[in-house]
Amino acid sequence: MTSNLVGITQVSHLDQPPAIRAALHELLSLLHDAMPPLVAGARIIIKPNLCLIKGHETGATIDPL
Numbered sequence: 001m002t003s004n005l006v007g008i009t010q011v012s013h014l015d016q017p018p019a020i021r022a023a024l025h026e027l028l029s030l031l032h033d034a035m036p037p038l039v040a041g042a043r044i045i046i047k048p049n050l051c052l053i054k055g056h057e058t059g060a061t062i063d064p065l
């Protein structure tokens with residue numbers, strides 16, 4: 001059975017890697033109780049908001065694969 005879990009976080013200072021790391025840690029800790037156990041071969045996607053880097057007209061924000 002496929003399960004989807006979505007979490008959203010925001011970082012105020014994109015030029016500070018520690019701020020990004022802290023936001024990811026906070027998000028994962030909030031999702032921890034809702035996450036199903038991970039099995040070998042599970043697929044996990046972390047998708048940053050690329051619209052901050054490139055505009056939608058580039059198509060780069062549509063499909064990361």
